[in-house]
Structure formats: C-alpha cells, structure tokens
Amino acid sequence: MSLKKKALLRSLWVYHLSCGSCNNCDIEILDCLTPRYDAERFGIKLVGSIRHADVLLVTGIVTKQVLPRLKRLYEQAPKPIVVVAVGACPCTGGIFAKSYNMAGPLDKIIPVDAYIPGCPPKPEAIIAAVVKLWNKLGK
Amino acid sequence: MEQAGQIDPIKDLKKTFQDKILEFFEKSETRYYILIKPEDLLEFVDHIFNKLKARYQIISAMDTPKGIEIIYHFAFDKFGKVVSFRTILPHENTEIESIAPIITGAQWIEREIAEIINVKFRNHPDPRKLILADDWPKEVFPYRRNK
Amino acid sequence: MNEIFQFLIFPGALFTMVVGCIASWVDRKVTALVQWRVGPPLLQPFWDILKLLGKETMVPRGAAQWTFLLSPMIGFSSVILVSTLLWRSLLFPQTSYVGDLIVVIYLLTIPSLCLVVGGAASANPLSSLGASREMKMILSYELPFILALFVPVIQSNGAIRLGHLVNFQQESGLAIFSVSGFLAFLVAIITMQAKLGLVPFDAPEAETEIIAGPYTEYSGPPLALFKLTGWMLLFVLPVFVMILFMGGIMFSGIHILWGILKYVLLLVIIIVIRNTNPRLRIDQAMRFFWGKVFVISLIAVILAFLGL
Numbered sequence: 001m002s003l004k005k006k007a008l009l010r011s012l013w014v015y016h017l018s019c020g021s022c023n024n025c026d027i028e029i030l031d032c033l034t035p036r037y038d039a040e041r042f043g044i045k046l047v048g049s050i051r052h053a054d055v056l057l058v059t060g061i062v063t064k065q066v067l068p069r070l071k072r073l074y075e076q077a078p079k080p081i082v083v084v085a086v087g088a089c090p091c092t093g094g095i096f097a098k099s100y101n102m103a104g105p106l107d108k109i110i111p112v113d114a115y116i117p118g119c120p121p122k123p124e125a126i127i128a129a130v131v132k133l134w135n136k137l138g139k
Numbered sequence: 140m141e142q143a144g145q146i147d148p149i150k151d152l153k154k155t156f157q158d159k160i161l162e163f164f165e166k167s168e169t170r171y172y173i174l175i176k177p178e179d180l181l182e183f184v185d186h187i188f189n190k191l192k193a194r195y196q197i198i199s200a201m202d203t204p205k206g207i208e209i210i211y212h213f214a215f216d217k218f219g220k221v222v223s224f225r226t227i228l229p230h231e232n233t234e235i236e237s238i239a240p241i242i243t244g245a246q247w248i249e250r251e252i253a254e255i256i257n258v259k260f261r262n263h264p265d266p267r268k269l270i271l272a273d274d275w276p277k278e279v280f281p282y283r284r285n286k
Numbered sequence: 287m288n289e290i291f292q293f294l295i296f297p298g299a300l301f302t303m304v305v306g307c308i309a310s311w312v313d314r315k316v317t318a319l320v321q322w323r324v325g326p327p328l329l330q331p332f333w334d335i336l337k338l339l340g341k342e343t344m345v346p347r348g349a350a351q352w353t354f355l356l357s358p359m360i361g362f363s364s365v366i367l368v369s370t371l372l373w374r375s376l377l378f379p380q381t382s383y384v385g386d387l388i389v390v391i392y393l394l395t396i397p398s399l400c401l402v403v404g405g406a407a408s409a410n411p412l413s414s415l416g417a418s419r420e421m422k423m424i425l426s427y428e429l430p431f432i433l434a435l436f437v438p439v440i441q442s443n444g445a446i447r448l449g450h451l452v453n454f455q456q457e458s459g460l461a462i463f464s465v466s467g468f469l470a471f472l473v474a475i476i477t478m479q480a481k482l483g484l485v486p487f488d489a490p491e492a493e494t495e496i497i498a499g500p501y502t503e504y505s506g507p508p509l510a511l512f513k514l515t516g517w518m519l520l521f522v523l524p525v526f527v528m529i530l531f532m533g534g535i536m537f538s539g540i541h542i543l544w545g546i547l548k549y550v551l552l553l554v555i556i557i558v559i560r561n562t563n564p565r566l567r568i569d570q571a572m573r574f575f576w577g578k579v580f581v582i583s584l585i586a587v588i589l590a591f592l593g594l
Contacts, residue, residue, distance in 0.1 A: 003336065004336075004337075004340035007333050007336035007337040007339075007340060008337050008340065010330075010333040010337070011330065011333040011334045011336075011337045035321055035322050035323040038318075038323045038324055040314075040318060040323065040325060040326055041318075041323070041324045041325065041326055041327070043326055043327075043330055043333060043334070047498070048497040048498050048502075049497050049498040049501070049502045049503075051344060051502065051503055051504065051505040051509075052498065052501075052504075052505065052509065054337070054341075063272065064272035064274070064275065065272040065273065076344070078341045078342045078343070078344050078505040078506055079341070079342055080341070100281035101271075101272065101281075
C-alpha cells in the first residue's frame, strides 16, 4: 500500500451531509462519534468544511431542492474523496422511493463507495461498514 | 383556565353548537370527530380555542372521492381528549376561510396545504410557497389523485 | 552552514515539527481521557499531515491566488525562525544579541496575521468573519502580552537579550517567585491561550458557528502548513514563557529533567483550561482582555518598577 493511501486510511476526516433526511440516521452517525464508540481512536474526526473532508456521509433521499447543492458540494471536495450512503434512503429511496420530491437514489448523482442499509443503521453497522471500506480501499 | 378545567368540553361543544354539528362520531373515549360545514369553521375554532382553551395541534388534508377533506385537530390535555373538526370541500371549488388570524401557529400548515393539494385559504396573512422545490412546475399538485 | 543546519534540522524546522506534533497528540489524548474516551494513537498527527499533503489544493474562484497560497508558508517560516532563535539563546547564550526579545515578539504576531490575511483572501463570507474576529483578538491580547513581558525585563535591570534574561534568572531567582513576576506569569498564560486559538478564546475558529473560520477554504498542503503552524506554536510559546519567567532550561544533568517538567506543567495548564471552559463570545473576550487582564498586567509592571 502506498504511503499516500495508508495515510488516507489512518486519518479519515468525515463530513456529514443530510439531503432531506428524517434525521434518524444523522442521530446514529452522531452516536458513532460519542465516547461510547469513540471514532477518534481510528483517526476519524468530524470536520465542518467540505474542503477538509475525506469522507462524505450522505443521509436522506436526495430531494429536488437539494440536488444542485449536493452536486456543488461534491465538486468542492478535494479528491480523493470517499462517498458513503448511510441508511436505506440514499441507497434505494427507502420508504420514500415513490415520493414526488425524489431526485433519484444517490448513485444516480455521484459515485458511491459504500452503502449502509438500515433504517436507521445501528452504530455497530456503521462501524462495520467503515471496516469494510478500509479493506476495500486498501487493495 | 380554572373555568375551562371544570367544564366538560365535549358536553359544552354539543350544547353550544347543537344545530351546526352535522355528524358527531366518538371513536373512543379520547378521540372525537365532528363533521361541520365549511362556513361554520371560524365559529367553531374561535369557541374551542379562545373559550375552551384547547391546544391547537395540526391541520391535515386528504383527497377523497367525496371532496377535499380538511381536518382540524385540537387537544384538551387536562382531560386527555383530542377533538377533530372535519370539513369536506367539493372538488370544483376548494376554498375555505383561513384560521391563521385566530391561531398564528396555523400559518405554515395552511401554506403547505395550499401548495400541495391546491386549497385556497381566504384572508391568509402570508400566502407564499413553503416546501416545494424552487423549480417545481406551478400547476402540479402532488397530493391530488387525478383519476 | 552551521546556521542553515540549525534552521532546518535542530533546533529549527524538523525538531520543532516533531515536538509540536507530539505536543498536539498530548493535548488530544488528555482531552480524550478527560471525556472518558480512548484517544488517538501517538502517530496520529503525523498521519494527519501526511494525508493532507496527498490531497489536492483547491483555490476558490475569486480568491486572491498568491495571497491565499503564500500566507500559510509565511506563518510557517516565522514560527520556525522563532523556535531557532529561542533554542539558540538557550543552548548558546552568547549568540543572543541586543533586541532579540523584540524580534521574537514581532515574529510571534506573524502566524496570527497570516491567518487573518489568508482568511480574508479566500472569497468566502465565513472566512472573512473568522478573519475579522481574529483581528479583534489580536488587538485585544497583544497589549497585555507585551506588558507582561516587560516585567522580567524590568526586573533584570533592562536587559533586552534573551541570553541575559536567562542568566539573570539563574543567578538571582526565577521571575515567577516575585509578586509582579507571578502576576505577569498569569497574564502570560491567559494571552498564550488566546494566541494559540484554544478555548475559551477560539471565537475565530468557532466550529459550531462559522464552520472553520479562516481555515474554511483551505485544503491539502496549505491546510497542512496551517495546522503544523498551530501545533508548533503549542511547543514554541510555552518555551518562550519558560525562558522569560521560569529561567529556561539549563543543560546539565538533572536540570534537563526540570526543564522538561516545566514545559509539561505549562502544557497541562493549557490543556486543563481548554477542557474546563466554555467558549467566550468575541465581545466578551475583548472586554475580558481590555478590562481585567490589562489592569492586572499594568499592576504587575508598576510593582516591578517598585522592586517587588
């Protein structure tokens, strides 16, 4: 593994974006950063600016109103960036799949690297997905 | 508040509006549905909100075969009862008085209903669009069932 | 040739970078332990910098390009200069010259100024807000800082040489053991906290309010330089305060251990203040510095003139 990729995997800075979610997945993501699950021991930190981010965590079906903003944010993120779809909504639309306001599941808009199903997924599921992402990126 | 606490609100409503209640349905001890005519809406809301001191909850709207049904939900927390006023508007003419001048908290839900199911609320203080996307086509109403 | 080695390797760039990263790790680990967490591993700051060096640099459209990219570099190099000067005066006291204290004070304002310039050069309203807050903070804490630095100078009969200050303290008692010296030490700790941009004075980079303040539009290597500058300041500023108030470090036998313990004590004070205080609003911080802290530093200077 090259040094650049190893450094990326050991210090993942996470940017959380809610694209029209009901906020339950956002609460579960917040749980992962609390002392009980402590993501900082793996170098994972929550950052506020998209320009500092290595991982874009997207929750929520992508509504028509947020669609141009999501595209702009993806372009503003410095590459290499990893996109993770958290929850059933960005994966397939969840229970809102036939909604009038739906602008497509996430992978129709930006390339996605990991999908975490669940409504909402437990913090253990989110951590398991992060481990699988590490293994996938490490190749 | 003390006066409202000693009156049984359901009995009071039945007594005050005996002739205006079209249908009174007691679904359970805590849940009441009262069918009224759209013209009497403001009277009912004024009485239940200002005199009986109920807590305004929300307004819900549905597209049914009979017409557009709008339901106003009020709660009496001391008694643990919820009273809902139902009105049915005919499909051809969906207009009704807005209760926002009486209850300020009803402004946003009426804006949403106007946008999504195309009901005109007369005398609404701020009839702007609320939740649909900026590029949503104007005459498409998502919750109307067009057969 | 010797000077270039001193600037680049020891005690300049490389030494300061490594120790600064370790100091920032100590900060994060102690914060994590206070919050009942396990903190990051020891090498975490190094991985952070390596990762940032591998990301792309993006300059926002409408930003002043040269200013945007140069300001982290200027801040970075000035911190390296300060560290070299301070350690040279500790290790080879004969190389300090008249007025190098003033040079160090000037150089120490440059990282904050570079942050202001960098934040103002990114075409982002949040960055400008952070830059203006940082400007207000600089205007507030610089005066008490300089007044507090007056006190050891007055006590050592007007020596403005770092080497002379250290020698004077080693002969006639540390500055911190006198009343005026102790008051000035307290003021220096508070302004050090503000200079480092740590809670309770981190309004310029208030994460919950203005995303990342002046750092918002930075990505990749310029961000790495800014972060390294902040971490190196965590090493350089306590050493500076040590030289002025606690007699520096004597490099003979047990005194090296005392020196390291003095530095660790200052670091612990910074971390404890950081973890136990809420953030002050910018107007509250300004009122605090122009009110109480300024008055205490004035009292310390007057007491030093009176010989206490």
